[in-house]
Amino acid sequence: MSADIFALVSDWGPVLIFASAFLSCLAVPIPTSLMMLAGGAFVASDDLALWHVVVAALTGAILGDQTGYLIGRRGGAPLVTRIARSPKRRAALARARTLVDRWGGPGVFFSTWLFAPLGPWVNFIAGTTALSWRRFSIWDVLGETIWVSVYVTLGVVFASRIEAVADLLGNAVGLLVGLAVAGVMAVWIRGALRSQKAGG
């Protein structure tokens, strides 16, 4: 599978990297990390220019995140108010808002690179729960800069063993995301247990 992705990148170059970064930030399941690795590898082999790859990935990712945030803000927020009519749901929503307000900035930051598969969902949630646009954007740009630099650099450095890096990194990120979701759920459940106890 990764060979097909590499072939696409060598055929289409930065245009493809831009489009896939944009779409994958909107939860379209495209392996953009693989494409950035491949982009880095083709930089090492003199087939692509470094700044083309970096600018394409970075602008695609940031524009995609902004779009996801706006969708959450415009579409998600009214929907949530309609759903959260019952007191139980309202309590859950309030807990979610507190969580976002407390951890929203770092949450956005880490979801753009360390737990990249969670990124699009965090963008929607940030928009829906009205995390301030400035806070969202600052953490987001910082995070995406790390995401793009890490993957492109790994691609350049390990260009000659790109398939091995792709396999190892893909599974490592999968493991990290699984653990992160489990961690957030554990915190959530603890909060639910506490509020249950407090409520009697």
Next chain:
Amino acid sequence: MTTLLRRIWRAAPVATVILGVAIAVSVFFAVRLVAFSIYWADPAHRDQAIEGWMTPGYVAHSWDVPREVTFGALDLPPRPGERVTLADLAQARGMSVEALAAELRAEIAAHRSKGDMP
């Protein structure tokens, strides 16, 4: 254990299901990570076989020979920035990728043996 499960299930059923799925996903990727680490640590898998997605420049980089060697083997001028994959080349010339790869391997071997001479 079961009483704890029942308690958290009653407090937050959706979160409990997601927690279970997340743990299963973590185990799945951990196993794959170990399997791929063992596979790629094997020296027999270290050399990347020449494949259709590679460009002549990439083959040169991957096999650590000057670009002139791979471009020369394919009768191409070594210009940077113009990407063409071996699959495209093979199609344009009516050959198989494997035949192109064989030519490349022969030329790389010839270059390397030349380098070994004093």
